[in-house]
Amino acid sequence: MTVATFNVNSIRARMPVLKAWVESAGPDIVALQETKVEDGSFPIADLEPTGYHVAIHGQKGYNGVAILSRVAPDEVHTGLGDPDFPEDCRVIRARFGELWVVGTYVPNGTKVGSEKFAYKLAWFERFGRLLRETVPAGTPAVWLGDINVAPTDEDVYEPDRHRGDVCFQPEEKEALARIVGEGWTDLFRHFTPGPGHYTFWEYTIPNGFKRNLGWRIDHVYANEALAGRCTACVVDRAPRSMERPSDHTPVVATFDLA
Amino acid sequence: MTVATFNVNSIRARMPVLKAWVESAGPDIVALQETKVEDGSFPIADLEPTGYHVAIHGQKGYNGVAILSRVAPDEVHTGLGDPDFPEDCRVIRARFGELWVVGTYVPNGTKVGSEKFAYKLAWFERFGRLLRETVPAGTPAVWLGDINVAPTDEDVYEPDRHRGDVCFQPEEKEALARIVGEGWTDLFRHFTPGPGHYTFWEYTIPNGFKRNLGWRIDHVYANEALAGRCTACVVDRAPRSMERPSDHTPVVATFDLA
DNA sequence: GCGCTAAACG
């Protein structure tokens, strides 16, 4: 069974790439981020031929998450569920039998020291609590999405040039590490050490993808009840090479749930 | 030899349609209108595979004309060349051996009685003088483009509903007729009488193209030295049916220049 | 760069 994350940077703009990719890669479950569309305008009908079920949580123009799945989820929940946090459509959770899948689009933070940067740190804190409170101990769970943090120097090209950049600050890394430390395994890193493995290449850098000037900010984590079942976790660079690509590409984890 | 006119309503937005059409229809010369792009941004490189030569006269956002040709023109001139008229990129002239080709994007006029409407009438007058002064007597010439006048009741759907509309006013028809009267033949009408033959269908009318609620405002005229050589003049509706079409479609005239 | 939102124009 495979579970994937893909920041599509607009579901409407990315329909050709997304459909081509799910049809060729055939993931069982796909968490999407930055769908950028209200639920009423999500192109569900366009996805119908693929046979995927679609759970959505979106808003106009920004953010937006979704979960596609070959099998219908048994339950779906959206949002942080906290009136102290704006409902900016960054969290969607679905249960498939015993398995919980939590998709997130972590706030970018925009600029170090900004209000949005503070919000990112607060959001991590609040999301960590949601994870603790909603993922039952002992039941398999995967948390995945655009995490907007490159955890180590190996997760961004030329790390010394990015010391001052958002998504690469100690506070962000620590906020993420506090959650990950509660029993989550970074599945890609479990299998593949070393630099040069990225999931996001900025549009603004000329030939950034070809030159592999990227960031590993899209992650798939498994909890202790599931991590041992993971047999592979890879970055699929194919969608980043297609016509009109997203700036991100999918990460796919394979599990042996026999 | 075929000469065509096509108001593309943005050369950038219309590249797929334009390329598909020139590759299938294979016209020798194509006058384009509403390219809407400065010369430096005209997608010449994108057209290179087609083998067409490109002469351009454009501005940012509005208007803009061009001439594509299988054979390179021997000379090209642009504009009305009159300091009393703004250089709004509506005229391009090219010579191919003995043959002169004059492409125009006539001002729309916007609203009857407006300043722009007055400009349209003045422009016609000034353009008529340009034609007289630049097309040598006795040498073959074609004048074509988006003329923005439906000359008769047969050139618009439900003419009685359009008596008050721009592009259908007596003053406009007379301004056009004064030029045409100096020896130009409306080639489409030379071959095809009757209503229902249009070159422009407004985007704003639901299913206007399917229901054929259109206007014949794109014309091809030949002078006395050329008209007798014309063997056909047709509206090619195919490009109006393609994905992301212009609101106009090409008119193609065929000449026997043996 | 390449998405998005708007308003202006035709």
Added chain:
DNA sequence: CGTTTAGCGC
């Protein structure tokens, strides 16, 4: 309806 110009977000 489908262009354009802008500004915004990442």
